[in-house]
Amino acid sequence: MRASVDEHPSNFHTPKFDSPRSGAMIGTLATLRTRGLRWLQQALPQSCALCAASSGNALLCEPCAGALPRTTTACPSCGLPSIAAAVCGVCLARAPPFAATIAPLTYAFPVDQLLQAFKYGGALALAEPLADELTRAVRGRHGAHPDAIIALPLSPARQRQRGFNQSHEIARRVAVGVGIPLLRGLARVRDSPPQAMLPWSARVDNVRHAFAGDATLRGRRIAIIDDVMTTGATLAAAATAAKRAGALAVEAWVVARTLPPA
Template sequence: MNIRSFFKQTFPFTCLLCGQTSGPGHLCGACQADLPWHSQPQCPRCALPTPDGQVCGACLKHPPAFDHTRAALVYAFPLDRLIPRLKYQGQLAIAPALGECLAQAAASSPRPDCLIAMPLHAKRIRERGFNHASEIARAVAKRLDLPLDATSCQRLRDTPPQMGLKHDARRRNVRGAFSCSSAVQGLRVAIVDDVMTTGTSLDELAKTLKQAGALEVDNWVVARTPAPGDPA
């Protein structure tokens, strides 16, 4: 038994949601089961719910640069509390819990050659001290035994937050925001991020990856926001 396993058994975690002893994980079994898992039939491209799991009209009309999306959860309570606590309050213990959920959901997906976390601009990293997507991706990579590429993609511009912007404004906001090296040429890549709303940032990064030679790009996201008018 290694030291980490010993401490997990001797000093179990406290559940991030209910405060009870959660054993070796950051969420107890009951709270994990009660999470809003994204299990309904959904568009394979963007993960929005569709009647029989067919490609949605928006993806048929304007096919995104990414090929598939795997979302673990719906962005509803308690995700709408946990993710902001990670991103803006620096509660880093939340990242491995979210990563475990994403790894569980993505375990049945085709294995990519590598994971790439959604890049954060250097200014934002200096302000926060970390990239939340990288923290989540690290947990996924460890759980699924996948390589995590932390160097091939960069965010060139410190774009304003996407929250509150309409779809066209979001697209203009991230246009040309990323740079990817030729190290991704011929690879199947999965982008790891926390929340997918309109998918414009993911689409722009996927486009940049494919321009650099990536063969296939999928999104692996912790949570998918409901479509307008859908119940959370």
């Protein structure tokens, strides 16, 4: 089973780095913890978070940013690779509750390392380049944008424990980048065991009634933002709750998509 970064307890305090290249990254990523303030990030020359080369005002140098693993042709419904970007067989057989999924990156090295450092390692400044990837993908797609963006909520207890909601950190930047309002209106009402601790087959039941939407969503077309989509069960539960609260259509926007086991 490939574990998502989502709530993976073994990664909670110390991201795993397992290659020589990753070793150099630890030091660079660690320094980002002290560079959380945006003004400081822009005032000082940066070292690339992946290769430590000079990267100007950005956290990733251009060659590293350009080499991130990307999903080039994906199923528009679920975001998994699909020939000619056609709707995949799984979605044809059973349409997901999303009108669309946008997931520019593949959850593989080094995207997994960046997301883990951001989420569990306190490298909050990485929200910027990760959100930029999503913003560019949203701007580049065809069709009308939704009316509003919602960050996938954490339970109050989980948010207190982590100190921030990684989805909100990405969503507020994408909202500005795309020019769509960021709303609340969705709450996590049940704290279920971390999805990464469960087999993929158990994840739908685990989050089935985890979310509730309020009247803010009525009549709106929304995009729910999360950092990673693995099985899609969490986002599907959130989308279903949003529709139950009156949302007309729900898109899933994530930075990275986990590919299913081979």
